Amino acid sequence: LEEAVRQADRLSTLGALAAGLAHEIKNPLGGIKGAAQLLEMELPDNAELRDCTRVMLKEVQRVNRIVEELLELASPRKLDLTKVNLHKILGDIILLQKRTVDDRRVTFQQHFDPSIPPILADEALLTQLFLNLIKNAVEAVGAVGLIKVSSRVLADYSMTQKGEGRSRMVAIEVSDDGPGILKEQLEHLFTPFYTTKAKGTGLGLAICHKIVAEHRGMIRVDSEPTKGTTFTVMLPLIQ
């Protein structure tokens, strides 16, 4: 137990450090961006150096994304709880993602249980949670594939033994028929900075994990290499 407390303490110190560092990086980054934009405007259209300014701006944007996600992960915050319609959130995300893919080759299916009532949650955070999962599915299937998003009620799911705190949960599944994940990689997925993508930050699932924990839910992943992957998010249904 002592070790667990020490570990938690180390992590919260690290979190504060990361948040502070992220803030410190944002200002000089803004300076670099401004300078690169100015340079770009001053250069003639055909200048070879334009490639350099383009790279600078792209990389600035990338660092910015990493810093934003790190802040997201490291900073403590209060949930803004309202009654949210899960299906509306999921439907909107799917609609947006559909526009980013060739819809003759990547298919989305949704199977929602209409009996699921609005749940008490932070709408912005849930949007981010499911966006991260669905984006990962889109990236996993690549050019051709099937992505299914479904919801169902888990009847009287008991979070603790003895029926104490027994509550109904809602399960949201995001599954894809992409390449799947090797068994030895599964345990690293939620670790910050773990990524197998050339342009990945490895922070998406760590953020998902945090958001689910903040909502007293659970997240699990099931995957079979070459068959596909399913992420299941379980959230308490309090009425």
Ligand code: ADP
């Ligand atoms: P990123 O997307 O920036 O790599 P994430 O935290 O979102 O970071 O995901 C971490 C890693 O988990 C990915 O790099 C990938 O290897 C794996 N992963 C996540 N979702 C899927 C999926 N649907 N199918 C296959 N691999 C996945």
Ligand code: MG
């Ligand atoms: Mg991701």
